[in-house]
Amino acid sequence: MNFPEKLFACWHPVAYSKEVAKDKPYGTFLLEQAIVIWRSTAGGVHAMRDLCIHRGTALSLGWIKDDCLVCPYHAWQYDTKGACVFIPQAPAAKIPAKAKTPTYHCRERYGLIWVALKDPAYPLPEIPKLEDDNWKVVQTGPFEWKSDASRQVENFTDFGHFPWVHPGLLGDPERPVVPDYKVTRNGAILSYSVVRPEAQNSAEFPVFANSDVVKPERRSNYKLHLPYSIVLNLGWGGEKGMVYFFVSQPISPNKCRGYCIIGRNYDKDEPDTVLQNFEQVIFDQDKRVVESQRPEQVPFDFAEELHLKFDAVAMNYRRAMKAEGLSY
Numbered sequence: 001m002n003f004p005e006k007l008f009a010c011w012h013p014v015a016y017s018k019e020v021a022k023d024k025p026y027g028t029f030l031l032e033q034a035i036v037i038w039r040s041t042a043g044g045v046h047a048m049r050d051l052c053i054h055r056g057t058a059l060s061l062g063w064i065k066d067d068c069l070v071c072p073y074h075a076w077q078y079d080t081k082g083a084c085v086f087i088p089q090a091p092a093a094k095i096p097a098k099a100k101t102p103t104y105h106c107r108e109r110y111g112l113i114w115v116a117l118k119d120p121a122y123p124l125p126e127i128p129k130l131e132d133d134n135w136k137v138v139q140t141g142p143f144e145w146k147s148d149a150s151r152q153v154e155n156f157t158d159f160g161h162f163p164w165v166h167p168g169l170l171g172d173p174e175r176p177v178v179p180d181y182k183v184t185r186n187g188a189i190l191s192y193s194v195v196r197p198e199a200q201n202s203a204e205f206p207v208f209a210n211s212d213v214v215k216p217e218r219r220s221n222y223k224l225h226l227p228y229s230i231v232l233n234l235g236w237g238g239e240k241g242m243v244y245f246f247v248s249q250p251i252s253p254n255k256c257r258g259y260c261i262i263g264r265n266y267d268k269d270e271p272d273t274v275l276q277n278f279e280q281v282i283f284d285q286d287k288r289v290v291e292s293q294r295p296e297q298v299p300f301d302f303a304e305e306l307h308l309k310f311d312a313v314a315m316n317y318r319r320a321m322k323a324e325g326l327s328y
């Protein structure tokens with residue numbers, strides 16, 4: 001696939017921090033590029049092309065030694081800059097200049113490992129609540145879907161489906177009307193707020209702070225950071241609030257992996273599994289529908305689908321992705 005250059009110049013999540021062990025490389029794909037993530041002793045994370053120059057073996061199958069990544073086939077050693085610094089079969093010979101593998105920008109924040117394949121064009125979103133000790137943070141997923149990251153993130157922004165795909169959990173089929181809202185764009189960030197009907201907290205998943213209201217309404221404030229992240233601050237009019245940070249890893253044009261990190265300033269003693277199991281149910285309900293969408297990628301041409309007024313987020317997403325050079 002010919003992805004636009006700009007997509008390579010964005011930070012993308014590639015794993016939860018906890019998925020990358022101290023002593024073991026981790027292989028994944030980003031925009032169809034095989035990459036390996038590994039940690040050096042100082043704790044730094046490194047990202048490289050997951051390919052040994054010698055015979056094309058995946059370095060992620062290897063191991064870590066002396067702050068180097070060692071190829072599993074003939075044990076050539078690569079340092080944190082991607083240069084091959086030791087060849088056991090010819091220890092005295094000069095190492096050819098070609099003996100290296102490309103490295104990428106790599107950092108760790110919000111419990112995720114982020115990679116940018118080219119110099120990043122945008123900063124990571126700032127989400128102070130996720131770094132505030134008064135907020136309890138729970139990592140849910142990851143959610144691997146057979147769809148493009150654009151479809152997965154668009155599903156997260158969509159209000160119209162709640163009563164139908166998540167009845168009794170996020171929406172109420174008796175109250176399906178989407179209230180009016182306005183989308184504003186500031187460069188690569190779309191903002192919108194909505195007060196919408198929601199379902200009563202369910203007995204099985206008591207995750208929301210709306211239990212004492214008969215017809216609860218949720219106040220949601222969204223910031224959609226192009227291309228595939230969204231920060232949702234929500235509440236019910238009182239002190240209690242939640243923040244959702246959802247971001248999708250574009251693996252290929254029909255494969256993605258979503259990370260959903262949730263912060264709350266209430267029910268901090270509730271076991272993490274309650275929210276994790278709840279989100280697993282929600283994301284599975286969505287997955288079935290989104291994986292059936294054709295094409296697997298959001299079509300950025302308006303004429304290809306039918307948009308109504310309440311689809312303003314979807315329309316603005318298409319427009320903004322195009323304007324920022326991120327659509328394909």
Ligand code: FES
Binds near residue numbers: 054056071074075076
């Ligand atoms: S293939 Fe990597 S060292 Fe030979």
Ligand SMILES: [Fe+2]
Binds near residue numbers: 165166
């Ligand atoms: Fe959904």
